[in-house]
Amino acid sequence: MKFPYNEKVLEHFKNPKNVGKIEDADGKAVVGSPACGDMVAVYIKVEEKELRIQDAKFESYGCASNIATGSIITELAKGKTIEEAKKITWQQASEALGGLPKIKAHCSVLAVEGLREAITNYEEKHGLIKEKEPTTPEVIKRRLKNVMNPLTGLDIVRGNLIKDIKVEEGLVKIWVDLPENHIFAANIRDEVKERVETLWDVKGVEIHFAE
Amino acid sequence: MPETIYMDNAASTRLDERVLEAMKPFFFNSYAVATSEFGHSMGIEAKETLEGMRVKLAAALKAEPEELVLTSGDTEASNLALKGMALSLAGKKGKHIVVSRIEDFPVLNSAKALEKSGFKVTFINVDEEGFVNMDELEKSITNETIIVSIQHTNQEIGTVQEIERIGRLCKEKGVHFHTDATHTFTRIPLDMSKMPIDLATISAHTIHGPKGVGALYVRKGTPLGKLMDGGFQEFNLRAGLENIPGVVGFAKAIELVTEQENERIKSIRDALIDRLLKEIPQTTLNGSRNKRIPQNANITFHRVEGESITLHLDMRGVEVSTGSACFSRSLEASHVIMGIGGDHERAHGSIRYSLGRFNQLSEVNAVVDAMSDIVTNLRKISPLKS
Numbered sequence: 277m278k279f280p281y282n283e284k285v286l287e288h289f290k291n292p293k294n295v296g297k298i299e300d301a302d303g304k305a306v307v308g309s310p311a312c313g314d315m316v317a318v319y320i321k322v323e324e325k326e327l328r329i330q331d332a333k334f335e336s337y338g339c340a341s342n343i344a345t346g347s348i349i350t351e352l353a354k355g356k357t358i359e360e361a362k363k364i365t366w367q368q369a370s371e372a373l374g375g376l377p378k379i380k381a382h383c384s385v386l387a388v389e390g391l392r393e394a395i396t397n398y399e400e401k402h403g404l405i406k407e408k409e410p411t412t413p414e415v416i417k418r419r420l421k422n423v424m425n426p427l428t429g430l431d432i433v434r435g436n437l438i439k440d441i442k443v444e445e446g447l448v449k450i451w452v453d454l455p456e457n458h459i460f461a462a463n464i465r466d467e468v469k470e471r472v473e474t475l476w477d478v479k480g481v482e483i484h485f486a487e
Numbered sequence: 488m489p490e491t492i493y494m495d496n497a498a499s500t501r502l503d504e505r506v507l508e509a510m511k512p513f514f515f516n517s518y519a520v521a522t523s524e525f526g527h528s529m530g531i532e533a534k535e536t537l538e539g540m541r542v543k544l545a546a547a548l549k550a551e552p553e554e555l556v557l558t559s560g561d562t563e564a565s566n567l568a569l570k571g572m573a574l575s576l577a578g579k580k581g582k583h584i585v586v587s588r589i590e591d592f593p594v595l596n597s598a599k600a601l602e603k604s605g606f607k608v609t610f611i612n613v614d615e616e617g618f619v620n621m622d623e624l625e626k627s628i629t630n631e632t633i634i635v636s637i638q639h640t641n642q643e644i645g646t647v648q649e650i651e652r653i654g655r656l657c658k659e660k661g662v663h664f665h666t667d668a669t670h671t672f673t674r675i676p677l678d679m680s681k682m683p684i685d686l687a688t689i690s691a692h693t694i695h696g697p698k699g700v701g702a703l704y705v706r707k708g709t710p711l712g713k714l715m716d717g718g719f720q721e722f723n724l725r726a727g728l729e730n731i732p733g734v735v736g737f738a739k740a741i742e743l744v745t746e747q748e749n750e751r752i753k754s755i756r757d758a759l760i761d762r763l764l765k766e767i768p769q770t771t772l773n774g775s776r777n778k779r780i781p782q783n784a785n786i787t788f789h790r791v792e793g794e795s796i797t798l799h800l801d802m803r804g805v806e807v808s809t810g811s812a813c814f815s816r817s818l819e820a821s822h823v824i825m826g827i828g829g830d831h832e833r834a835h836g837s838i839r840y841s842l843g844r845f846n847q848l849s850e851v852n853a854v855v856d857a858m859s860d861i862v863t864n865l866r867k868i869s870p871l872k873s
Contacts, residue, residue, distance in 0.1 A: 279801070289798065295868045306870055313812055313820065313831040314792065317870035335870035337835075339794035339813035343868070383813055426818055459817050 278419040281340060284374040294333045294350035301333075303398025307390045313337035314383050316346055318390035320353070322398055326360045334390065336471035338383060341376050345384035346370050349391050358395045364388065366424070366431075378429030381469065386430075389422050411475045416448060419471040426460050432468075440484075446479035448472055457487040492805045492850045496693070496782060497642055497670060497841035502736075503695040509739040510697065521729045522718060525707040525810045537729050540740035543738040547672075548687070548704055550679040553801075555722045555753040555754060557734055561669040561690035564703035565593035565636075567714055567725065568665040568686045572634040573601050576714030581631025582606045585662075587619045589826040591642045593688070594667050598636070611637070615828050616775040617646030618727040624653065626661045636665040639677065639687075643776030643810060643839055645783030649674065654683030663709060669693055669701075669791075673744040674780055685709045691733070695844055696740030743844075752842050753781035755851060759840060760784045762855045767862055773824060783809075784840040788858075791836050791865040805854055811836040 298304075298319035308315040315338060321331040332353045334346035349369050353361045366385045370376045378385055399405050409415060420438060421431045428435055432452070433446055439451040451470060454461055465483050472481045494503065521537045523530025538552065545552040558564045569584065586598045588610045602608045609627040611619050613731050619637055628635065635657050635721065640647045650666050657664035665686035668677055672689040679687070686709060690701040717726025764770050765788055773785040788796065793809025800807055808814070810821025811834060819845065820834035829837075840854070 277801070279798070289795075290802070292868065313835040315870055320752075335868055337790065337869045337871050338792050339811070340798050342792075342813075343795060379818070380813075388706070463818055 280377065281344070282374045285341065285344045285376065286397070286476060288347040288373065289327055289346035292334075292336075292343050292347035294347060294354075295332075296333050297335060297337065298333050301394075303394040303396075303401065305390050305393030305397050307386055307393055314343065314386055315387045316390040318346075318350070318387070318394040320391075320394045320398060322358060322439050324365035324402075327477055329358060329361055332391070332394075332409045332432070334387065338386065341384040342386060344373055345369050345376070345387040346390070349387045353391055358398065362392055362395055362440055364391065370385060376429075379426045381401075381424035381429040382426055382463075385424050411443055411448070411477050412448075416441050416443070416450070416472055419475070420450075420468060422471060423464060423467045425464070432464065437464075446477055447482065448480070449482045449484065450476055451484045451486075453486055455487070458485075460483060490804055494840040494842060494846065494850075494854065495806045495808050496843035496846075497839065498808060499692045499698060500695045500843045501616055501845060502697060503740065503743055503844065504738045505743060506739045508759045510732040510736040513735050517731075519733065522720065533729075535733055537731055537734060540731075540734045540738040542740065544689075544696075544702060544734075548677055548679045550682070550704055551707065552581065553722060554679070554705055554707060555609060556705055556724045558701045558725060558729070559727075560665070560692070560701040561688050562593040562701075564688040564701045565591075565665075565667055566597050567703050567711070569594065569597040569601065569634060569636060570714055571711040572663060572665075572686075572709075573606060574714070576633040576711045577606070580633050581629070582793070583609070583629055583631040583633060584635045585609045585611060585624065585635040587611045587613060587625050587630055587637050587648075589613055589617060589641055589643075589823045590636065591667055591669065594636050594638065594665075595822075603663050613646075613826055616778075617641050617644050617827050618778075618825070619648060619653070619774070621639060621649075621656075622650070625656060625661075628657070628662055632660075632662045632720060634663050634665055634686075636667070639666045639671040640666040640780045640783075641774065641823060642670055643821060643837075644785045644827065645779040647671070647778045647780060650684065651670070651682050656768050657685075658683045670779055670783075673741055674749055674782060677717075679704060686711070689736040690738050694740045694744055697733050697736040700730055700737045702737075721769075729744075736766075748844060749781050752844075752846065755846055755848050756781060756784050756840075756842055758848060758851045759842075759854065760786070762851060763858060767859055771833065772832045773827065773829070773833075777838055782842040784842075786838055786840075787833050788836045788838065789832070789871045791862055793834075793836055793838060795865055796836070796838055796858075796861055799865075800857060803853075803857045805857055808839045808841070810834045810839070851868075 301319035317335040332350035442449045495662035521534040539550040663685040687704040692698040769789040793811030794813040812820040822835035
């Protein structure tokens with residue numbers, strides 16, 4: 277039989293680790309991709325002294341690569357401090373799985389994002405975030421590192437697809453270096469919007485594609 | 488390794504051995520081209536074979552043999568229908584085309600390609616079962632409309648359109664009507680002596696015939712333009728070497744489909760739908776319960792994702808297809824499920840089971856058991872709770 281994924285991905289898909297909910301979680305997040313419909317929930321238990329992740333669990337409403345990444349990312353996070361865990365990238369998760377198909381990048385990046393959001397949720401609840409950061413092009417760039425170009429498996433920032441970002445009184449304008457009729461243009465538009473619209477001081481998002 | 492249960496016959500079917508046997512002599516013994524009919528005896532034989540097969544194909548549609556243009560499949564046939572009419576009528580009548588929103592890609596993307604080169608396209612909405620909105624269709628047709636293309640049935644949800652009513656409407660309005668009959672040909676009646684249809688796409692690979700063979704029915708007097716230039720084959724409507732083994736296989740495949748077979752497939756399909764809906768909670772049948780081609784079932788399993796289901800099924804030897812965005816090359820959710828008013832969630836968990844000659848009633852048990860198991864397990868790990 278031939279499968280579209282390697283053995284390791286299939287193993288994590290068939291028998292995912294750390295599945296379920298932590299009822300008394302210290303941090304939790306539910307993230308979703310409006311473009312593909314996948315959804316991931318991540319729960320963490322954090323040891324307060326060293327800020328170390330003692331336990332991590334996930335739930336997935338997604339495809340095989342989404343489930344496998346949820347499984348590996350919770351494995352990777354356990355035992356790490358929240359600072360260390362925040363830095364786990366999609367690339368590392370993908371490598372730990374022996375490689376994921378590029379086109380599946382955006383389904384699997386969700387689990388990585390879910391972990392980061394769960395950590396942010398913990399930090400917010402425990403007063404570890406000092407003040408609200410105003411939205412700048414730099415903040416937006418950081419958020420857009422979670423939007424993947426399915427053709428290359430690179431995020432759109434590192435893939436040099438973001439030509440310019442302007443923030444004017446809560447209105448964010450983003451210029452994307454892809455033609456409007458690009459096969460994934462609609463997809464990328466939805467994902468970019470989702471990532472930026474939710475920022476606390478953003479009133480609107482305009483996305484401009486290349487001619 | 489489990490024995491394969493193949494329920495993806497709408498994608499393509501297994502060739503029937505009898506079709507292969509019929510085709511064989513035309514690879515090894517009689518392999519000349521029909522255009523050599525004045526050159527040598529093998530050429531005459533080729534020409535006679537080709538025309539003999541065309542008579543058989545025409546008979547299956549109650550059409551005239553010279554109304555059939557053989558093509559490399561349904562994609563080419565639908566391209567020829569839309570672009571051929573656009574080519575011949577754009578300068579004379581107008582540049583307006585009407586298609587439904589849930590057409591299969593050959594029609595949908597031909598219309599979109601024409602739209603880019605300056606044609607105006609109206610995409611007709613469908614209701615929640617997939618039937619085109621007749622009022623909208625009627626209002627969309629203008630003096631400039633050169634072709635209306637509405638599929639006979641839908642490739643994903645199997646809804647059978649009222650094509651006779653649509654054809655009559657087009658006739659009253661003086662507009663040519665094309666229908667994509669790829670998934671209905673031989674499975675439900677398609678009678679050109681009675682139905683007001685000007686152009687129809689048919690294909691061999693969906694009925695256990697060879698891949699790469701199809702035809703466009705072109706009613707006499709339809710002013711179709713030529714897309715493929717070269718020789719004068721196919722009544723000077725489609726240049727290119729005639730695929731004689733292919734058309735022999737197509738004719739044989741048609742001959743092998745029987746009324747009893749269609750009944751048998753329908754009874755397996757009905758058992759499958761009834762049991763899946765009854766035994767698995769939170770399911771929705773996509774399409775119409777009754778006005779449906781016999782070989783199609785399409786069900787959404789809520790709170791789970793389709794690619795995960797298909798992969799688990801594949802590991803158990805069951806082959807199906809899904810409308811989930813994660814499954815598609817373009818990462819777009821099924822335009823059909825979205826077109827019938829579904830949301831991403833409905834497309835996300837939609838599974839299409841398409842049956843054929845080699846499916847057995849006994850397979851229904853295995854598929855329902857596997858589905859029940861897989862859906863239960865995936866729901867356990869889903870953050871969406873009932």
